[in-house]
Amino acid sequence: MDLRVRNEVRGDWTVVAVSGELDADTVPVLSDHLEETPGDRVVVDLSGVPFMDTTGLSLMLDWHRRLDGTGGQFRMAALQPSVHKLFRLTELTEVMHIHESVASATA
Numbered sequence: 001m002d003l004r005v006r007n008e009v010r011g012d013w014t015v016v017a018v019s020g021e022l023d024a025d026t027v028p029v030l031s032d033h034l035e036e037t038p039g040d041r042v043v044v045d046l047s048g049v050p051f052m053d054t055t056g057l058s059l060m061l062d063w064h065r066r067l068d069g070t071g072g073q074f075r076m077a078a079l080q081p082s083v084h085k086l087f088r089l090t091e092l093t094e095v096m097h098i099h100e101s102v103a104s105a106t107a
Contacts, residue, residue: 002026004048005033013106014039019048022056031059040072043105047078057086064096073097077105 003026004019014037018030034042044060046052060076067074075097079087087093099105 003029005030007033007037010043010102010106012039013041013043015043015045015102015106017045017048022046022049022052022059024053024055027055027059030056034059034063040067040070042067042073043075043077043099043102045077045102046083047080047102049083050080052083052086054086057090057092060096061092075099075105077102 002020006017008015064074077099
C-alpha cells in the first residue's frame with residue numbers, strides 16, 4: 001500500500017495528513033515530508049493509517065522529542081484503534097500528545 005502525505009495549515013498549526021500503512025517501507029516517505037514541513041507546531045493526522053509498526057512509532061517519538069525539545073509542539077490526532085494500541089502497549093500515551101481529533105489537537 002502506498003503512503004500518501006499532504007499538509008494543511010490550520011491557524012498556527014501545520015496538519016500533516018497521512019494515509020496508508022506506516023512501516024519500514026513507507027516511513028522514509030513520511031520522514032522526508034516532515035523534514036520539509038514548515039513551522040514548529042505540527043499535528044500528524046493518523047486517521048488514514050490502519051497499521052503502524054515500530055519504525056513508525058520510532059519516527060513519531062523522534063519528532064516529538066525534536067519539536068518539544070526545542071520549544072515547538074508535536075501532536076498526533078485521530079489514531080485508529082490498532083495504532084493507538086501500539087502507543088498504549090509501549091506506554092507512550094503517557095509521554096506523547098495524542099488527541100481524539102485534529103480539531104482538539106489544534107485547539
